[in-house]
Amino acid sequence: MQQTITKDQESSTNISLNDEVLKVFAKMPDxxxxxxxxxxxxxxxxGIEESPIASDDIPKKKYRQAGTMTGQIVMLDDFDEPLAEMQEYMY
Structure with missing residues (x-):
């Protein structure tokens, strides 16, 4: 429900709005x-708490840079070969 209220109507509408809210509130279960x-x-x-978006203290997101792990991962030559532990289950 959207309602436009002028300054003249504000005080009388505010009282009736408060009454309406209290009536609805009284009907609700605890x-x-x-x-x-x-x-x-x-x-x-x-509205009281400061929005974290407006704060300058938020750390900027760090983006990953390609190539920083070069040489850290090693692929063995026999990677595609069957594991010795699995020989009894094969054939």
Whole structure:
């Protein structure tokens, strides 16, 4: 529900909006009221906490550079040969 409110209507609408919220809240079971309370607290605190996106303290993502592991991995010449441990299962 989206509603446009002018400054003249704001005070009277705010009271009726508060009444409407309280009516709906009163009809909810306790478990749902707790969830609504947690969500309302989250929304209130959301603006207070500094967004990590705006912070300059975030480390920039480090991209991998090709070729840094050259010589670190060795492929043996008999890599494709059957393993000696598996001979009894073959043929």
């Amino acid at each position: 478990a749902l009221k707790i969830e609504v309370l947690h969500y309302a607290q989250y929304l209130l605190n959301k």
